[in-house]
Amino acid sequence: MELHDIWFVLIAFLWTGYFFLEGFDFGVGVLTKVLARDRRERRVLINTIGPVWDGNEVWLLTAAGATFAAFPEWYATLFSGFYLPLLAILLALIVRGVAFEYRHKRQEERWQSRWEHAIFWTSVVPAFLWGVVFGNIVHGVAIDADGEYTGGLLGLVNGYALLGGAVTLTLFTFHGAVFVALKTVGDIRARARRTATAVGVPAAGLAVLWLGWTQLERGDGLSLVALVVAAGALLAAIGMNGRSREGWAFALSGITVAAAVAMLFLTLFPDVMPSTLDEEWSLTVANASSTPYTLKIMTWCAGVAAPLVMLYQGWTYWVFRKRIGTQHLADAH
Incomplete structure (x- = not known):
């Protein structure tokens, strides 16, 4: 296996980690207006993340940085051609971070x-x-x-890309609802389970439709295995959620996200951005990559830094692992 193939796998791993973690993060943000009944319950949901x-x-920054360094042609075409949707994502993430930090700075209800x-x-x-974005990358532009x-x-x-957007939105919302059920107590926990079931069923239908479409267009044996794992894990997650087994439900919803992302990258390889005008003009892991020397240096750096970052983040989740509820919030806010 060449170094550019290895870095394609590493970038796929980084995007999988990002969507697994930021997926439930986005889902909790959506649920602040869907699940929470008042400001106190919204505080609980926000405190879970x-x-x-x-x-x-950090996973997004690392994935984008790795793409820039390992596949500069891919990065250049992606971030120039997809400039407006990626700019909208960037602005949303900036405002989102500001909102988390500034929301509690003043007491006024309007603020x-x-x-x-x-x-x-x-x-x-x-x-x-x-x-x-990923629908267009896989489908070709x-x-x-x-x-x-x-x-x-x-x-x-x-249609394919818009269906992909509907899949990620509903799947992340389901992932977030299961996470809320795992992290809360009392009535919020019970309602989070019901919400997860209500969202999970349509998410499963949309996901099977989109991934099945992907399989028919570009799939092979490995991608079919990933599709089956994603669909099976999602159905099992819905079942475990219904049985109040939140830990299993969250693990299975995470497997769903990971298997779905893995399938997208499996159908993409060896391309990184297929061309719909001429297959010969597609960007591949070979013609879009950096020099072997650059990839070699990156591999050594990643081998040292990546495990440390993952250990630290794992420790963070362990420290803040306990459930919370409205009774744990101070009256003054």
Whole structure:
């Protein structure tokens, strides 16, 4: 296996970690307006991800940075051709971070309500747009002989990509609802389980439709295995959630996200961005990668730094592992 193949796998792993962690993060943000009945319950939901949401975003920074260094041609075409949706995601993430930090700075109801609306919408927008972006990457876009995207904004609006957006939005919301059930006590926990079931059923239908479409277009034996694992894990997660086995339900919903992302990358390889104009113009792991020397240095650096970061983040989740409820909140806020 060549170094550029290894780095394709590593980047796939980074995106899988990001969607696993930020997925339930986005889902909790969506649920602040769907599940919570009042401001006190919204505080509980926000507190479930309060210690970890910023650490989850490190995976995005690492994935983007690794793509820039390992596959500069892929990075250049992706971030120039998909400029507007990626800019919308970036702005949403910036506002979302500000909302988490500023919401509790003042006591006025109007002030807090505005930031809570911001948390909701800046969770919905990236959760949907990430599906659109990856849908277009896998489905293929108009890339010319110079490796430049020529389709414009409307070229990114198609049925496959929009279905991908619906899948990521509903799947992340289900993932978030299971996480809330795992992290809370009392009435919120019970309602989170009911919400997870209500969202999980349509999420399963949409996911099977989208991944099945992907399999028919670009799939092989390995991607079919990933599809079966994703579908089976999601159905099992819904079942475990119904039996109040939140730990198993969350683990299985995480497996669903990981298997779905793995399937997308399996169907993509050896391309990194297929061209719909001419297959010869597609960007591949070979023609879009950096030099072997650059990849070798990156491999040594990643081998040292990545385990340390993962250990630290795992320790963070362990420290903040206990359940919370409205009774754990101080009256003054």
